[in-house]
Amino acid sequence: MASIDFNSDVGESYGVYRLGDDAAVLDHVTSANVACGMHAGDPQTIAATVALAVARGVSIGAHPGFADLQGFGRRPMQLGRDELHHLVVYQIGALQAFCTAAGTRLAHVKTHGALYNMAARDPAMARAVADAVRAVDPQLVFYGLAGSELVRSAREAGLAVAEEVFADRSYQDDGALTPRSHPGALITDIRQSVAQVLRMVRSGVVRSVHGVDVPVRPDTLCIHGDQPDAANFARAIRQALEAEGVSVRPASRRAIALGPASPLTPGAHA
Template sequence: MTYFVDVNSDLGESFGAYKIGSDDLVMNYISSANIACGFHAGDYNVMQHSVKMAAEKKVGIGAHPGLPDLIGFGRRPMKIAPQEIYNLIIYQVGALQAFARSNHNELNHVKPHGALYNMAVKDPEIAQAIAEAVYAIDPNLILFGLAGSELVKAGKKTGIPVAEEVFADRTYQPDGSLTPRTLANAMVEDATEAVSRVIRMIKDGKVEAVDGSDITINADTICIHGDEPKSLEFAKRLCTVLTENGIIIKRVGK
C-alpha cells in the first residue's frame, strides 16, 4: 500500500529586526508553508519574502492567522466573540492572499495559529466562525485543523475541503487534544520517538496519549514547528524516515 502525507511548517514568524527560525532551509523539506499574517508574528516584508520563497520552491502557500498578540506570540487565549474571530480571519487571510496574487500565485490553505487554533479545537462557535470566514474568502481553500477537532467538523459542515493535522513533537490528551504547552510533558523531545509516532499515525491511524491509551487519528498533514531550535534537524530526519518507510510527501490538494 502506498501512503501519502503533507508536511507543513509554521513560517514567516520573524518580525522587523527579530529573526525567528531557519525558514529558508526548512522550506526545502516541507510541502506546505503556513505563513504568519502580522497579528501574532510576521510583518509585510516577511510576508512578501515568505510568499516568494514558497513559490520558488513550489511549496503550498498557506495563511497562518492568529490572535492580535505579538508579545505573547499568539499563544495566550483571549475572550473574543465569534464575529470578531470571523473579521480577524478575513483581515489576515486577505492580506496574505494579496501577497500571493501579486506574485502570480494563489493561496492553498488556511491554518489558524496557537491559542486561536486550540480554542477552535473544542469551541464549535469559534470553529464555525473560522470556517465561514475561509468559505467567504474562497470556498476552495483547504482548512487545516487538529485531527478529529471541532474545527475539522466545522469545515466539513461549511462545505470547504479540510486537512486533518497531526503533530510530531507534541503529546496528546486522551480526548485527542494537544497537551497544553504550560505542562512539562507537552513536547516530545526525542526525535527518534517523534518520528516513530508519526509513522504509526500515518500507517496505523493511532497515537498514544499521555495516559497510555490509544487514540484513533487521521493524518493528512504533519506539522513541524518552524520556531523550535531543532526544527531544521527534525525536518531533515522526518523526510528521510518517511521515504525509508515508503511514505510519499505530497502537498494537500495536489
C-alpha cells in the same frame, strides 16, 4: 501508496526579531503556514517567506491568529463572532494579496496557537473560523486538529478538510495537544518524533502522555518552524516517510483533484 502532506508554521520573524530558519525547514516540507502579521510576521517577512516557498514549490497557506504580538498568539482571547470572523478574513486577505503579487495562489488556511486550540474545542468559534474561510474563498483547504470541532465545522461549511497531526507535540487522552505549560508538551528527541509520526501513518493512532492510543487521521503533518533544530527534525521525518514508501505532497493538490468544497476522502493517507 500512502501519502501525506507535511506542513510547517513559518514567517514568524518580526522587525529585528528573528525566529526559526525558514529556508532550511522549507527544503523538506510541502506546505507552509505563513504568519499574517497579527501573532507574528510583518510585510517584509511575509514577502520573503512567500518567495522562499515559491522557489521551492511549497504550497502556501495563511496562518491567522489572535492579534497578540507580545504573547505570540498563544494567550486565550474572548472575541465575539463578528470580531473573530473579520479577524480571520483580514489575515487571509493579507496572505492572498502577497501570493497574487508573487504570481502564485493561496492554497489553504490553518489557525495558530490559542485560536487553533480554543476553536478545536469550541463549536461556535470553529464555525466562525470556517465561515470566514469560506467567505474569502470556498476552494481553500482547511487544516484542523484531527477529530476536532475545527474539522467538523469546516466540513459542515462545505470546505475541503485536511485533518492535522503533529510531529513535535504530545497528546492528551481526548486527542487534544498537551498544553505548552505542561511537562512533556514538546517532543525534543528526533527519534521519538519520527516514531510517533510513523505510528500515526501506519496505524492511525497516537499514544497519549498517559499511554492511551488515540485514533487520528493523518492527512497533514505539522512541524513547528520556531522550535530548536526544526530543520533537522524536518529532514529526518521526510527521510523516514519516504523510506516507508509514503508519498509526501501538498494536501491542496489532493483536494483539487476531488473538486471544490469536498473533504479529503477517507483513507486518502493509507
